Amino acid sequence: xxxxxxxxxxYFVAVAEELHFGRAADRLGIAQPPLSRAIRLLExxxxxxxxxxxxxxxxxxxxxxxxxxxxxxxxxxxEAVARRTRRAxxxxxxxxxxxxxxxxxxxxQRLLDAQAAExxxxxxxxxxxxxxxxxxxxxxxxxxxxxxxxPFDDLAGFxxxxxxxxxxxxxxxAGHPLAAREQLTLAEVQGVxxxxxxxxxRLDGSYPDGPGPEVRTQSQLAQLVALGKTLLVIPASxxxxxxxxxxxxxxxxxxxxxxVLAWPPNGHSPAIAALVRAAAALRSPG
Amino acid sequence: xxxxxxxxxxYFVAVAEELHFGRAADRLGIAQPPLSRAIRLLExxxxxxxxxxxxxxxxxxxxxxxxxxxxxxxxxxxEAVARRTRRAxxxxxxxxxxxxxxxxxxxxQRLLDAQAAExxxxxxxxxxxxxxxxxxxxxxxxxxxxxxxxPFDDLAGFxxxxxxxxxxxxxxxAGHPLAAREQLTLAEVQGVxxxxxxxxxRLDGSYPDGPGPEVRTQSQLAQLVALGKTLLVIPASxxxxxxxxxxxxxxxxxxxxxxVLAWPPNGHSPAIAALVRAAAALRSPG
DNA sequence: GCAGCCTAATACCCGGTGGGTATCAGGCCG
DNA sequence: CGGCCTGATACCCACCGGGTATTAGGCTGC
Numbered sequence: 001x002x003x004x005x006x007x008x009x010x011y012f013v014a015v016a017e018e019l020h021f022g023r024a025a026d027r028l029g030i031a032q033p034p035l036s037r038a039i040r041l042l043e044x045x046x047x048x049x050x051x052x053x054x055x056x057x058x059x060x061x062x063x064x065x066x067x068x069x070x071x072x073x074x075x076x077x078x079e080a081v082a083r084r085t086r087r088a089x090x091x092x093x094x095x096x097x098x099x100x101x102x103x104x105x106x107x108x109q110r111l112l113d114a115q116a117a118e119x120x121x122x123x124x125x126x127x128x129x130x131x132x133x134x135x136x137x138x139x140x141x142x143x144x145x146x147x148x149x150x151p152f153d154d155l156a157g158f159x160x161x162x163x164x165x166x167x168x169x170x171x172x173x174a175g176h177p178l179a180a181r182e183q184l185t186l187a188e189v190q191g192v193x194x195x196x197x198x199x200x201x202r203l204d205g206s207y208p209d210g211p212g213p214e215v216r217t218q219s220q221l222a223q224l225v226a227l228g229k230t231l232l233v234i235p236a237s238x239x240x241x242x243x244x245x246x247x248x249x250x251x252x253x254x255x256x257x258x259x260v261l262a263w264p265p266n267g268h269s270p271a272i273a274a275l276v277r278a279a280a281a282l283r284s285p286g
Numbered sequence: 287x288x289x290x291x292x293x294x295x296x297y298f299v300a301v302a303e304e305l306h307f308g309r310a311a312d313r314l315g316i317a318q319p320p321l322s323r324a325i326r327l328l329e330x331x332x333x334x335x336x337x338x339x340x341x342x343x344x345x346x347x348x349x350x351x352x353x354x355x356x357x358x359x360x361x362x363x364x365e366a367v368a369r370r371t372r373r374a375x376x377x378x379x380x381x382x383x384x385x386x387x388x389x390x391x392x393x394x395q396r397l398l399d400a401q402a403a404e405x406x407x408x409x410x411x412x413x414x415x416x417x418x419x420x421x422x423x424x425x426x427x428x429x430x431x432x433x434x435x436x437p438f439d440d441l442a443g444f445x446x447x448x449x450x451x452x453x454x455x456x457x458x459x460a461g462h463p464l465a466a467r468e469q470l471t472l473a474e475v476q477g478v479x480x481x482x483x484x485x486x487x488r489l490d491g492s493y494p495d496g497p498g499p500e501v502r503t504q505s506q507l508a509q510l511v512a513l514g515k516t517l518l519v520i521p522a523s524x525x526x527x528x529x530x531x532x533x534x535x536x537x538x539x540x541x542x543x544x545x546v547l548a549w550p551p552n553g554h555s556p557a558i559a560a561l562v563r564a565a566a567a568l569r570s571p572g
Numbered sequence: 573g574c575a576g577c578c579t580a581a582t583a584c585c586c587g588g589t590g591g592g593t594a595t596c597a598g599g600c601c602g
Numbered sequence: 603c604g605g606c607c608t609g610a611t612a613c614c615c616a617c618c619g620g621g622t623a624t625t626a627g628g629c630t631g632c
Contacts, residue, residue: 004368005291007619021580034620036580046368048375055579055628066374066555067367070427073552074363081356082290082332088352089334141356156551157443265442266359269352293590307609320591322609341599341608 002045006078009071011038012050016068020057076139080264083141094123095271098134098143106237107164107259108147115278122271131200138264144272149235150258158262161279164237168254171232172247179247186233186253195231235259288331292364295357297324298336302354306343362426366550369427380409381557384420384429392523393450393545394433401564408557417486424550430558435521436544444548447565450523454540457518458533465533472519472539481517521545 196212
């Protein structure tokens with residue numbers, strides 16, 4: 001049985017995401033018949049049915065869902081080969097550190113300063129991305145290390161070093177009754193009917209049910225808070241980007257948030273190792 | 287720039303491992319000229335030199351070493367797609383748990399019993415492998431979960447659950463002077479000139495320097511111990527497979543060994559989740 | 573109930589490219 | 603200097619991945 005080719009994986013992923021052979025073929029820039037044929041050959045080779053063909057398109061079987069998950073990981077790994085190899089060929093390549101736009105700059109600044117102070121330190125490029133994208137960028141080789149937040153981010157499959165632990169605060173409009181409180185509980189925060197908590201997309205892109213507005217990016221969220229449409233529970237250090245007329249109140253029983261440095265587990269490059277050392281040194285005495 | 291195909295990765299890995307185009311072509315079952323061409327196209331597409339061509343074959347550049355590491359991971363991921371998808375299509379597939387041959391059966395037995403006791407438990411197949419192979423089998427989809435040992439095994443990239451912590455013992459011939467002691471230290475054990483400690487291969491397959499015999503498998507080792515050629519420092523629970531005329535003495539300052547359950551981080555299948563729950567429950571009251 | 577559509581599947585053709593064979597080129601060695 | 607062992611070049615072929623045209627089968631709506 002011949003091995004899978006990445007082309008076949010890309011074809012499968014396209015169909016699995018579109019659930020429609022025609023649109024998937026469009027997206028791939030090929031015609032529909034060869035795509036249908038490729039998928040059926042794939043099913044035949046694997047001995048597994050991946051789609052239930054329906055008049056209205058196609059739906060994934062259980063095996064298809066497994067394959068989709070695995071295929072995405074494999075394609076990221078293949079992309080990472082190309083990216084990391086190219087970057088390794090560049091003699092004075094910088095490290096790429098990715099972090100959420102809007103997260104605290106203070107910790108990052110200290111980390112960069114500490115690392116730059118070491119002799120022969122590799123320069124570090126900082127890449128800002130939207131919430132939840134760090135893991136993908138790390139996996140597909142766009143970035144070398146990431147600042148992430150437990151328990152929010154998907155840390156599966158990475159090596160990590162804890163940098164900082166902090167509590168969370170609620171961000172409220174200044175005039176709101178709760179804004180005068182010294183502290184709040186999660187129950188109180190979740191029970192405010194006029195300020196429902198915004199909903200973030202899940203890993204698969206869908207949104208949980210609930211009254212709050214759907215939100216994809218930090219800037220959307222910032223705007224909604226400015227409009228007084230929602231409230232936020234965020235790490236204390238993120239207070240930096242609150243609007244002038246908002247108030248931060250500690251939420252005493254919210255889970256603690258740990259800022260971690262994460263990197264892909266394979267073969268520690270010296271540059272990454274040095275950065276991790278700097279990070280570890282930063283934490284213990286500080 | 288077209289994406290990398292797994293065929294190209296396999297070609298590259300073959301050459302990188304053989305460091306010889308002719309032998310690599312042999313191994314791949316193709317002729318040498320197309321292989322040379324494929325590699326040079328690859329270098330051209332990536333814009334990176336991967337090999338220094340020498341008369342006596344080829345040697346890897348720095349970028350080539352990066353690519354080799356990344357390629358192996360990517361190929362494992364692609365293989366895992368096929369394996370896991372096939373297995374997902376099998377309606378009553380068992381979970382495959384891999385563990386080192388020769389490790390303690392006691393803990394494993396308790397784990398299997400605990401899991402089997404739950405209603406609707408998935409059957410579990412046990413796969414035995416040689417030292418250090420678990421990680422690869424887990425990565426390429428041959429196994430679903432593994433019993434591994436920190437700090438010995440390569441746990442990078444897996445989710446883990448600690449199961450058991452224990453000290454280590456030295457295994458000696460019964461007649462040896464140190465066999466009469468109540469306990470030993472690492473320094474004493476390493477200083478026995480007539481019983482040098484055996485050497486295991488590193489991750490890349492090479493052996494560290496030293497006086498002890500080179501060893502690849504548990505059975506080789508068992509034989510050497512039986513012959514009185516070497517001594518062992520091993521987790522206390524592995525005492526089970528000692529020969530009749532050998533003696534176990536605790537090594538007080540040896541690092542503690544943690545037995546962990548490890549599994550690939552992507553999308554927790556219910557079956558794995560149930561096994562992990564059983565494992566966690568096993569640990570806390572026990 | 574039949575016409576029209578929207579889906580995926582089938583039939584068939586074509587060209588690019590991956591692979592084979594034969595050969596070349598250049599150092600090391602005897 | 604001549605064998606020889608390396609990778610590189612030249613050239614050819616056939617396979618298969620992709621395109622176009624068409625079919626098949628439902629659901630929808632008039």
